[in-house]
Amino acid sequence: MGIDYYGVLQIKRNSSDLDIKKAYRNLALGFNKVKSGAIFSLIAEAYEVLVNPKTRAIFDQYGEEGLKRGVPGPNEFLHAYRFHGDPMKTYSDFFGTTSPFADLLDYYQNPREIYDLPLEGRGFRVKQPAIYHNLYLTLHEIFFGGVKKMKIQRLEYTSPDQSKTKVREKILSIPIKPGIPAGTEIVMPEEGDQNPTQLSADVIFVVHDRPHEHFMRETNDLVTQAQISLQESLLGTMITVCTIDHRTIRVPITDIVHPGYEKVVPGEGMPIVDEPGERGDLIIRFNVQFPPYLPKSSKAMLEKAFYLAKVAGGRDQHELINKMILADKIMRVCPDEQLPPF
Structure with missing residues (x-):
């Protein structure tokens, strides 16, 4: 066995x-x-x-x-x-x-020296890890700046000897600088839970942009979209923009609007934090609406206009097109509406 x-x-x-x-x-x-x-x-x-x-x-x-x-x-x-x-x-x-x-x-x-002991063992209060919150701001709040009120809940001492705590609400006043960049961390020192054995944590708010109906922020610039017709893209137009600070500006478009074209209006963007009094730009991007149908006569007129522009080397192209379309309109006037001969 x-x-x-x-x-x-x-x-x-x-x-x-x-x-x-x-x-x-x-x-x-x-x-x-x-x-x-x-x-x-x-x-x-x-x-x-x-x-x-x-x-x-x-x-x-x-x-x-x-x-x-x-x-x-x-x-x-x-x-x-x-x-x-x-x-x-x-x-x-x-x-x-x-x-x-x-x-x-x-x-x-070989006993360890006292400095090898953890900080808590030597009577030190270690700080708690930071607490992060997202802070969503509208473009108006970012443009004008100010103070943002935020409500938090935290443990606070309820006894003079700081041995007991209770959950209470507190309103924090968060300073917002005009033009504050997205991703900025705003630190509220030691606004976390109060604890007799640890130091309160910092509360950190991280700035994010709320979506806007008309504008989007790119660094210090504001970007907006404009809808124009094919005729306006070739012959020019006037764009009306209601700015972020509640003004109305009119932007003339005299260039031909081609794919990738942007109209830059200097100084109509967001405030620049590190440069008081300075602002970014307003950038207008275009969405050209093409007509669903063109009669043969219109196509012929456009073809002739493009041919003349090509012969002219591309100079004054929009003026030639404008003259051709205007002449076509004059030729189409009803005989009854024509002025009598002198």
Whole structure:
């Protein structure tokens, strides 16, 4: 009959992995003075067999003889187990050292200095991690600046000795500089929960732009879209813009509006934080609406106008087109509406 490894470790056959480790630890410490003895080696062998699920399963089914002889498995032959013969290796792997008391002895002989202790252990109050909140501002709030009121809830002291706290609401006044960039972090120092063992955390608000009906901010510039017809894109037009600060401006478009064309109106954008009194630009981008249908006569007139513009080398192209369309309109006047001859 082979060795009963469970009996060696003095545990039951249904013991858990933790039970096996506890048993080995107690026995290894008890026999640590005879580390080279046969009993110490047998304890190490029993532990290594039972702590490994594969070798333990083979031992449970075939005993020590089957474990050390090898047995057929479901897919291949399971080779024989052989103990490596070095109980100190098992001991060292388990305890991390050849002496489980080494760390205690080292601490006793070389105690740590007081400055190695954590700050809390030396009476210092460590600050709590910062608390972040998103602060969404309209473009009007960003343009004019001011003070934004925000309500928060936090723990506050309710006793003079600062031993008790209660959840209370607090209104924070957040300063908004005109033109404050998106992504700016506004720090409200130590407005977090009050705690007798820690310093209150900073509350940090991160600025974000709220979507606007007509404008979008790009750094210090304001961008808007304008809808114009094909005729206006070729012959020019006047764009009316209601600005972010409630003024109405009229922007003449005299250039041909081509794909990618932008009209820049200097100084009508957002205030620049680091340059008081200065502002970014207003950028107008265009969406040209093409007519769904053109009669042949109109196409012929446009074709002739483009031909003349090409012959002229592209100079005064919009004026030529304008003259051709105007002439076409004159020729289409009803005879009854024509002025009588002099």
